Amino acid sequence: MVDNRLLCVIARGVASPARLLESIGWEVCAISDSRLLPEASARGRCRVGLVIGRGLDDAACAELDALLRDHAGIEWVGAFDAASLSLPACRDLIFEHLFDHHSLPLDMERLRVTLGHAHGRGLLRQGRTQPARHDNSPLIGCSDARAQLLQQVRRIAKVDAPVLISGESGSGKELAARAIHEGSARAAGPLVTVNCGAIQPTLVQSELFGYVKGAFTGAVRDKRGFIEAANGGTIFLDEIGDLPLDMQINLLRFLQEGTVNRVGSTQPMPVDVRVIAATHINVEQAVAAGKFREDLFYRLNVLSLHVPPLRERRRDVAVLAQHFFEKFSTEKQASVKGFSQRAMRAMDAYAWPGNVRELINRVRRAMVMSDGRLITAADLGLPESEVRKPPERLDASRMRAEREAIQAALQQAGNNVSHAARELGVSRITLYRLMAKHGLAH
Numbered sequence: 001m002v003d004n005r006l007l008c009v010i011a012r013g014v015a016s017p018a019r020l021l022e023s024i025g026w027e028v029c030a031i032s033d034s035r036l037l038p039e040a041s042a043r044g045r046c047r048v049g050l051v052i053g054r055g056l057d058d059a060a061c062a063e064l065d066a067l068l069r070d071h072a073g074i075e076w077v078g079a080f081d082a083a084s085l086s087l088p089a090c091r092d093l094i095f096e097h098l099f100d101h102h103s104l105p106l107d108m109e110r111l112r113v114t115l116g117h118a119h120g121r122g123l124l125r126q127g128r129t130q131p132a133r134h135d136n137s138p139l140i141g142c143s144d145a146r147a148q149l150l151q152q153v154r155r156i157a158k159v160d161a162p163v164l165i166s167g168e169s170g171s172g173k174e175l176a177a178r179a180i181h182e183g184s185a186r187a188a189g190p191l192v193t194v195n196c197g198a199i200q201p202t203l204v205q206s207e208l209f210g211y212v213k214g215a216f217t218g219a220v221r222d223k224r225g226f227i228e229a230a231n232g233g234t235i236f237l238d239e240i241g242d243l244p245l246d247m248q249i250n251l252l253r254f255l256q257e258g259t260v261n262r263v264g265s266t267q268p269m270p271v272d273v274r275v276i277a278a279t280h281i282n283v284e285q286a287v288a289a290g291k292f293r294e295d296l297f298y299r300l301n302v303l304s305l306h307v308p309p310l311r312e313r314r315r316d317v318a319v320l321a322q323h324f325f326e327k328f329s330t331e332k333q334a335s336v337k338g339f340s341q342r343a344m345r346a347m348d349a350y351a352w353p354g355n356v357r358e359l360i361n362r363v364r365r366a367m368v369m370s371d372g373r374l375i376t377a378a379d380l381g382l383p384e385s386e387v388r389k390p391p392e393r394l395d396a397s398r399m400r401a402e403r404e405a406i407q408a409a410l411q412q413a414g415n416n417v418s419h420a421a422r423e424l425g426v427s428r429i430t431l432y433r434l435m436a437k438h439g440l441a442h
C-alpha cells in the first residue's frame with residue numbers, strides 16, 4: 001500500500017514540517033501555499049492530510065476552514081499547540097473537519113497509528129460514497145442487512161402466498177410491502193394499504209368487506225370494501241395486531257376461502273387478492289396472551305419478513321441522511337451544504353428509536369433550523385458524541401505495552417538499568433537496545 005501513503009501536510013507556525021515528520025514512514029508532501037493543495041490532492045494518491053498549527057489566530061483558522069472544506073475528500077488529522085487548542089475557532093475546525101487530532105509536541109508513534117486509521121477510513125469512505133442504488137430499490141442503504149432484506153423481498157415477490165412483516169415502527173415495513181407488490185406478478189394490479197389500528201372498531205367489518213344497500217342505517221347504496229378494491233392486486237394490512245378478535249375470524253375465512261361477504265349480504269363474492277400483513281408487536285406473544293388468533297397467525301405467517309431496526313444497520317444511517325438531505329434540498333432552495341462531521345458522528349451514535357421515519361423528520365427539521373453552512377448535531381436535536389477512536393492496531397499496542405513496561409521498571413529501579421533488566425527478565429544489553437528503540441534516554 002506504499003503508493004497510497006502520501007501525506008499532504010499544511011503547516012502554520014511550524015518551520016520545517018517535512019523534517020518534523022521524517023520518521024513517520026509516509027511520503028510527505030508539504031504544502032506551503034494553499035493554492036498548491038488542489039494540485040497535490042489531484043495527484044490522486046493522497047487520502048490523508050495533516051494540519052499542523054502553532055499559534056493560530058481566528059484569521060488562520062478561517063483560512064484553514066475554507067481550505068479543508070474544499071478538500072473534504074481527504075481524511076484530515078490535526079496537530080495543534082495548547083494555545084491554538086484553546087481558541088473556539090480551532091476547536092470548531094477539529095469538530096467540523098478532522099478525523100482526529102493530537103497536541104504538540106507530537107508523539108510520533110501515536111501519530112503513525114492515527115494516520116494509519118485515517119488511511120483505512122479513507123479507503124472505506126471511497127467504497128461507500130455512493131449508496132447501493134444500482135438495484136433501483138426504493139429501500140435506500142448500503143448495509144449487509146439491507147442487502148439481505150432486498151434478497152428476501154425478491155424471493156417473496158416471486159410467490160403468491162400471504163406474508164407477515166415484522167419490525168419496529170418506522171423501520172420500513174410498508175416500503176418493503178410495496179417492494180414485494182411491485183416485484184410480483186400482481187404489480188399491474190392495485191396495492192391497497194389499510195391501517196387496521198386507525199379504523200374505528202365498529203367500522204372495521206364494513207370498511208374491509210363492504211356493505212349492501214340497507215345493511216344498516218346510512219347504507220344508502222352498495223359499497224365495496226378494501227379487500228374487493230384490491231382485486232387482482234395486493235392488500236397491505238398494517239398494524240394487523242390491532243384487528244379486533246371478531247374481525248380476525250372474518251379475515252381468516254377470506255384467507256381460507258378466497259371470498260368476501262359484504263355486510264348485509266349472504267352472497268360470497270370471489271376475490272383474487274394477496275395479503276401482506278405487518279405488525280410492530282410480537283404476534284407470537286399476542287397469540288400466547290389470547291389477543292391474536294393462532295389459526296390466523298399461521299395463515300398469515302406462511303412467509304415472514306423481518307425489517308431490522310436502523311440501529312442494527314448503522315451503515316445505512318449516513319446514506320439515508322444524505323439521500324433525504326438531497327431530496328429536501330431540491331424541494332426548497334436550501335443554504336445548508338451538508339452535514340458536519342460532528343453531526344455525522346452524533347447520528348452514528350444515536351439509537352434511532354423511531355427508525356427511518358425519525359431520521360427523515362430530524363433531517364427535514366435540521367435543514368430548516370440550521371443557520372450555518374453545515375448541519376450540526378444540535379440542529380438535528382441530537383447529543384454530541386465523543387469521537388469514537390478506531391481500535392488500536394496490534395503492533396501498535398505491543399509497542400505501547402513494551403514501552404510502558406520498560407518505563408515502569410526503570411522508574412521502580414531508580415533508573416538502574418541492571419536492576420530494571422532483571423525485573424523485566426531481559427539482559428542489560430537487550431534493555432539498552434529496547435530503550436534506544438523507544439527513544440528512552442538513560
Ligand SMILES: Nc1ncnc2c1ncn2[C@@H]1O[C@H](COP(=O)(O)OP(=O)(O)OP(=O)(O)O)[C@@H](O)[C@H]1O
Pocket residue numbers: 138139140141167168169170171172173174175176238280320356357360
Ligand atoms: N430503506 C429506506 N429507504 C428509504 N426510505 C425509507 C426506508 N425505510 C423507511 N423509509 C421511509 O421511512 C418512513 C417510514 O417507513 P414505513 O412507513 O415503511 O415504516 P413502517 O415500518 O411501516 O412504520 P409503521 O410501523 O409506523 O407503519 C417512510 O417515509 C418510508 O418511505
